[in-house]
Structures are given as structure tokens and as C-alpha cells.
Amino acid sequence: MTPDLSMSLELSEHLQKTVDHLSENFSDKLVHVYQSSGDTFIVVDADSILEISKYLKEELHYIFLSDVFGIDRYTSDERFEVVYNLLSLKHRQRVFVKIRCEEENPEVHSVVPIWKAANWFEREVYDMFGVYFRNHPDLRRIYMPEDFEYFPLRKEFPLLGIPGSIELPSTTPDTD
């Protein structure tokens, strides 16, 4: 993170504190801090998501994980992005933490030990993008049938799906 970049941000008191504390304690783990559409995004190193999440929750009171979602950036390196939407109820501040992973064997740490809410969110990201969450207690598909072989929100997946990939019920039931 470049220091002059965070200088140009318009941050509220708590968000400024968040960025300052993170750059103080995890200076080599922060990749990028930026603002867009009134929200603050912090891109961090994927391997340190657990310790940064723990710090955000315990020291900066981001106790509420309101969403986790995936992004297919469709780039040749660091193709997939996982975004954590964090909310501090006490300070009424929202921050987005992003990590990135490669197309080959996309795998990141699960944050279920820190926020229990991450369980189903991460299952959704796994279902839609095929990002594998290490140490997730129950990493199964959540929307698509369990024997489905594709990841539908990846860019190369066709809009109407792969014909015949999901079974329709038999229209000739066994009758006597």
C-alpha cells in the first residue's frame, strides 16, 4: 500500500482508524486500499485473511459479516476474488475486504472460525465459482444439485447452462 494513496481517501473517523491500524500491524499484507461508490475496499494478501479477520473483529469491532461473495475477474492471473462485507454495528461503518486467488486450484482460508455466518456464504461462493475454502466444516454445494459438475457464475459458463447437465424428472413413471 502506498501511503499517499490512503491520504487521498475520504474516510470517516472509524474507517481512518481501521486503515491506520491495519497498515500499522499488517503493513506487508495490505495490497491496496481504495474507495468506490462511497464504499471502502481493502485488498489484502490471501494467506493472511485469517489473522486480519481476527484483528478486524476483535480490535476494530467488525462483528457482523453481512455477506461473502465471489467475483470472476476473468484475468489471466489472480482470476477469482472473494469479498467479505463487514459491518461494525457500534460504529455504523461498513468495509469490504478482498482477497484474490489463481484460476488453477483456487483455494483460500475459510473464515468460519471467526464469523459463523461465513458457513453458508462460503458454500455459495464454492457452488458458483468453485473457490475451495480450506478448513470449512461443511463445504457442499448450496444451490445447485450435488452432482452438478460446473460452476455457473464463471464467465465461460453459458447463460442457459449445459444441456442435459441437470436431470429432469422421468415422464414415464413405473406403473403397474
Add this chain to the structure above:
Amino acid sequence: MGIESALGKGYLTTRMDTLVNWARSNAAWPMPMGLACCAIEMMAFAGPRYDAARFGSEVMRFSPRQADVMIVAGWCTYKMSHAIRRIWDQMPDPKWCIAMGACASTGGMHRCYGVVQGCDNFLPVDAYISGCPPRPDAVLHALMKIQDKIKTEHSIMLDT
């Protein structure tokens, strides 16, 4: 006045098919397969303002074994299609099916991988209703079309 004048001397002649079809067509009990917003319009169809009771279809049967007409109201996902087909298979013959609204008929605006593009992919549909959602009048119209269809059926076989 009434049936006495129609009966005349106290009897009438008709065909067995006509009598059975008359009874069936005026007691088509719906199986409400409410899957999305169309189900709200289906409730209006059964309610007092549109009054499906005029056509003998006021008894929404939540048990498939007591139902004659399945109204598929809403979009069917691939996952749900198995449950719908299973309920359909549990309905006793003779049975009819109405695809209510754009989604049940063609997939509608849900043009995507998770939604079956029309419930006629796994159900024998007798009447399709356009609209998103259709007005309750349109559901009544479909019901009347089903009644017309029932009245043309031949179900009695002569034992020769």
C-alpha cells in the same frame, strides 16, 4: 322451473359420457402448485371476487390424491421439478394441468441455467395462460377451457 321442467315426465335420456363429463367438468378440484408470485393471483382466483366456486373449483386440495387439475403457478427450477412431477404422479387419473403465467409456460424472464424453460418439459400441460402474472380472469378462462376439454372426452367403454 328448474330441473322439473327439463325432466318433463320425470326422466331424461342422455349418454353416459355426457353425464360423467358434466359431473367431472363441474367439479375440477385444483391442486395449487404455487411456486412464485402467480400464486397470489391464484388465491384471488379462488377468492370471493372472482369466485372459482361458480365453476365448481373452489376446493383447493393440498393433497394431490384429492385433486383433478394442477395449476403450476410460477417458475420451476430443476430442483423443484422433481417434487412437482412427484406430486403430479400422485394425482389420480383423470387429471389435467394448467401452466399459469409466462414462467411456467416458457421459463419467462428466468432465462438461465437453473430454471426449466417451461414446465411442459416434464408435465403434460393442457392449458397455458399468458401474462406475468396473469389476471384471475385469465385463470378462470383456462379453467373453462379445461372444462370444454373434459366435455369432449370419451371415458365409458361398452363391454362388447
